[in-house]
Amino acid sequence: MDLLGGYLPGRARLTIQHSRENLYHTPVVCNQCENAYCMNVCPAKAIKRNDQGIVCIDEDRCIGCGTCVEYCPIEMVKMDPDTRKAVKCELCHGEPLCVKACPTGALELVFPRKNR
Ligand code: SF4
Numbered sequence: 001m002d003l004l005g006g007y008l009p010g011r012a013r014l015t016i017q018h019s020r021e022n023l024y025h026t027p028v029v030c031n032q033c034e035n036a037y038c039m040n041v042c043p044a045k046a047i048k049r050n051d052q053g054i055v056c057i058d059e060d061r062c063i064g065c066g067t068c069v070e071y072c073p074i075e076m077v078k079m080d081p082d083t084r085k086a087v088k089c090e091l092c093h094g095e096p097l098c099v100k101a102c103p104t105g106a107l108e109l110v111f112p113r114k115n116r
């Protein structure tokens with residue numbers, strides 16, 4: 001499986017939370033929120049929901065202000081240190097690599113609600 005050539009957890013678009021003295025490890029991913037704060041606060045209108053219901057960032061429109069990073073309640077938007085643009089989980093165009101790579105099958109893609 002091609003995992004894009006490297007192990008860089010700091011660049012992952014999901015987060016692993018560790019709790020209870022490191023006994024529990026829980027992946028946290030973007031909820032593709034129905035009322036997406038990140039989308040609502042973007043001054044450049046760079047964040048939109050696509051036809052599949054996925055909240056996506058248009059890198060060409062993003063001005064790198066970081067407002068979406070501050071407003072996501074679960075810290076799922078990050079600034080790319082190279083491009084200085086916002087990035088978030090966009091479900092790898094419907095086929096998430098994290099789901100493919102999980103050795104125990106613990107991750108499953110449950111598709112977000114389509115935009116109504
Ligand atoms: S980045 Fe945060 S606010 Fe935006 S859709 Fe995902 S979880 Fe919701």
Ligand code: SF4
Pocket residue numbers: 041042043044045046047057061062063064065066067068069085086
């Ligand atoms: S960093 Fe980009 S996507 Fe986020 S609020 Fe600013 S312009 Fe919008």
